[in-house]
Amino acid sequence: MLLVPLTLLVLLEPNLAAVHVNLTEGCQIIHPPRDGGIRYRGLTPEEVRSVRFLPFDYEIEYVCRPDREILGPKVRKCQRDGTWTAMGQPSRCLRTCPRLQLSLENGVAVARAMERVPVEGTWAEFSCNPGFRLLGSPRSNCTKTGRWSTPKPVCELRRPFSGPPPPIQPHLASGL
Known part of the structure; x- marks a missing residue:
């Protein structure tokens, strides 16, 4: 000793x-x-x-x-x-990627293969809350360059169907 x-x-x-x-x-x-x-x-x-x-x-x-x-x-x-x-x-x-990618307004971003911070090899899956739809890729990977492989997606509010009105049936329009 x-x-x-x-x-x-x-x-x-x-x-x-x-x-x-x-x-x-x-x-x-x-x-x-x-x-x-x-x-x-x-x-x-x-x-x-x-x-x-x-x-x-x-x-x-x-x-x-x-x-x-x-x-x-x-x-x-x-x-x-x-x-x-x-x-x-x-x-x-390992190179780190921005944490900002892991927050999603009106949705959830779940990081996989991540310890303390997102590093190359970490990947994220995105999903939206009910009533919203995902615009963009549902998955992104942290690359060796320190950038995410796809842009951060957006959760957009779903709108009720607002297409053209249904066609009028000829026999109903004439009163028959």
């Missing part, structure tokens, strides 16, 4: 950079997801570049570029067996 705090002190001490390379206990540095990075708590960028292993119980946090959201574990922790938590679940930075 004394080794863990001592190891962390060695990693955080900038004057002992040569010791970093010899550290072989803990977890190996892992790569960030595409379009993202890793926040190393308590380490400077120079220290991160010189470290090959991080100590047990050390946590990293994935961060994404703007307009992207992490899908999968956002934080990983170095376990006692030298592995990071939840490595069977990939962490990916």
Whole structure:
């Protein structure tokens, strides 16, 4: 147990950079997801570049570029067996789509395959309240470009039939 705090002190001490390379206990540095990075708590960028292993119980946090959201574990922790938590679940930075698409006046928009925010792969189904009809596509997908595949539909009030009057029957018109 004394080794863990001592190891962390060695990693955080900038004057002992040569010791970093010899550290072989803990977890190996892992790569960030595409379009993202890793926040190393308590380490400077120079220290991160010189470290090959991080100590047990050390946590990293994935961060994404703007307009992207992490899908999968956002934080990983170095376990006692030298592995990071939840490595069977990939962490990916996916582009987000506007939430505004998921609100529909006089209707309902139901998002499928969505965690916290709509990201690429999320799809929405639209339906209208009774007395309204849907104008537009009943389904839209959040694409890799961060846009919805179809414009947001509209729920329009159904109007009673107001077509031409029925034709007058000749025999009724003449009084027969």
